Amino acid sequence: MRPFAFKRAAAPADAVKFVAANRDARFIAGGTNLVDLIKEGVDSPNELVDISRLPLSTVRSMPGGGITIGALAKNTDTANHPIVRKDFPLLTQAILAGASPQIRNMATNGGNLMQRTRCHYFYDLATPCNKRQPGSGCAAKDGLNRYSAIFGWSDSCVAVHPSDMCVALAALDAMVNVQGMDGKTRTIKFTDFHRLPEASPEKDNTLAHGELIVSIDVPKNNFAANSYYLKVRDRASYAFALVSVAAALHVERGTIRSARLALGGVAHKPWRAAAAESFLAGKRAEIGVFQQAAELAVKDAKPLSENGYKVKLAQRAVAKALGRAANL
Ligand SMILES: Cc1cc2nc3c(=O)[nH]c(=O)nc-3n(C[C@H](O)[C@H](O)[C@H](O)COP(=O)(O)OP(=O)(O)OC[C@H]3O[C@@H](n4cnc5c(N)ncnc54)[C@H](O)[C@@H]3O)c2cc1C
Numbered sequence: 001m002r003p004f005a006f007k008r009a010a011a012p013a014d015a016v017k018f019v020a021a022n023r024d025a026r027f028i029a030g031g032t033n034l035v036d037l038i039k040e041g042v043d044s045p046n047e048l049v050d051i052s053r054l055p056l057s058t059v060r061s062m063p064g065g066g067i068t069i070g071a072l073a074k075n076t077d078t079a080n081h082p083i084v085r086k087d088f089p090l091l092t093q094a095i096l097a098g099a100s101p102q103i104r105n106m107a108t109n110g111g112n113l114m115q116r117t118r119c120h121y122f123y124d125l126a127t128p129c130n131k132r133q134p135g136s137g138c139a140a141k142d143g144l145n146r147y148s149a150i151f152g153w154s155d156s157c158v159a160v161h162p163s164d165m166c167v168a169l170a171a172l173d174a175m176v177n178v179q180g181m182d183g184k185t186r187t188i189k190f191t192d193f194h195r196l197p198e199a200s201p202e203k204d205n206t207l208a209h210g211e212l213i214v215s216i217d218v219p220k221n222n223f224a225a226n227s228y229y230l231k232v233r234d235r236a237s238y239a240f241a242l243v244s245v246a247a248a249l250h251v252e253r254g255t256i257r258s259a260r261l262a263l264g265g266v267a268h269k270p271w272r273a274a275a276a277e278s279f280l281a282g283k284r285a286e287i288g289v290f291q292q293a294a295e296l297a298v299k300d301a302k303p304l305s306e307n308g309y310k311v312k313l314a315q316r317a318v319a320k321a322l323g324r325a326a327n328l
Helices: 010-021 032-039 075-080 084-087 088-094 100-106 109-114 165-171 274-280 287-297 309-325
Strands: 006-008 027-028 047-050 059-060 067-070 173-178 185-189 214-216 227-234 244-250 254-264
Touching: 006 165, 010 027, 010 214, 067 084, 067 165, 067 254, 067 287, 075 084, 075 100, 075 244, 084 244, 084 274, 084 309, 088 227, 088 244, 088 309, 109 214, 109 227, 165 244, 165 254, 244 309, 254 287, 254 309, 274 287, 274 309, 287 309
Parallel strands: 006 047, 027 047
Antiparallel strands: 059 067, 067 214, 173 185, 173 214, 227 244, 244 254
16 A cells, blocks of 8 residues: 555645645545545555544535535434435435445545445456546446446446435535635536546546535425435345435425436436436326336436346336335
């Protein structure tokens, strides 16, 4: 393992300054992903900047509704916060579907957004991986790709984003607030935060090196009574999603006023099913409608040699999640 310097940031601006000044520096929050990556030799920073004591762990209501969640709030505390449980139960369900209680007690929200893919080849230093080593190739595309993407992949990379929390945040139209070198905060739409691999899969998201996530805003919505997070995995717990679905409906007297649908485990970023969302608006909340929406949600899927099963799985998961959201 490469030796590294360790600094503790006293303020967000210091953290940004330290990391922005050194390409090989990384923020460390809960450490539940970064430490593994270092131990496996996938990442080898020469400097770690500890941000875990920065005052960015508050979860509070925003004026006019909605909620703002500190980047350093633990996943457990976020999921169990009374406002999140009451007004954003989709987020609670998604966070609690991830990892284990012990990991969620350490893991932070910012770290969850920034966690890296679980593609086996990314972790296997003996094989090519454009995400780990740009230009080396993608061993997964024609290799063991059972866990890989069915949407939005490129010849360079077929990896999927592993987060559960992010799927709910994508469905809920969250916004990510980040602080940069100029001390100013900019806001990124959640759906623009993670990116598709295209020709540069080494970049998971649109954050510049050294930019610090300070908080995540989730706007007020009408989905609390009718939302559901469904995660399908190889084991009943402590496993990443093969496919997951965040479904949220605003239903009035049996009619869907608006719908949000995001899928996890299927692309390099949480995948919004826009065509299915538009189809659902104005329809009755009933099983036949949900089945049609589910067909639309997977219409453009492009499976690889070993993950064709994900198309049918995603379709059924969407229909089931919508049904659960509608309490059917
Ligand atoms: C065995 C295991 C199983 C898991 N299962 C699941 C699962 O089923 N579902 C799921 O969603 N997740 C799962 N996870 C992932 C877990 O949720 C993440 O490891 C965790 O959320 C990362 O948070 P952290 O604070 O520990 O991040 P760290 O490990 O400290 O950091 C991760 C990355 O984020 C960067 N970073 C951290 N905070 C910030 C910030 N504020 N601004 C900018 N960059 C930042 C770091 O520089 C680093 O690159 C699992 C993890 C493990 C180890």
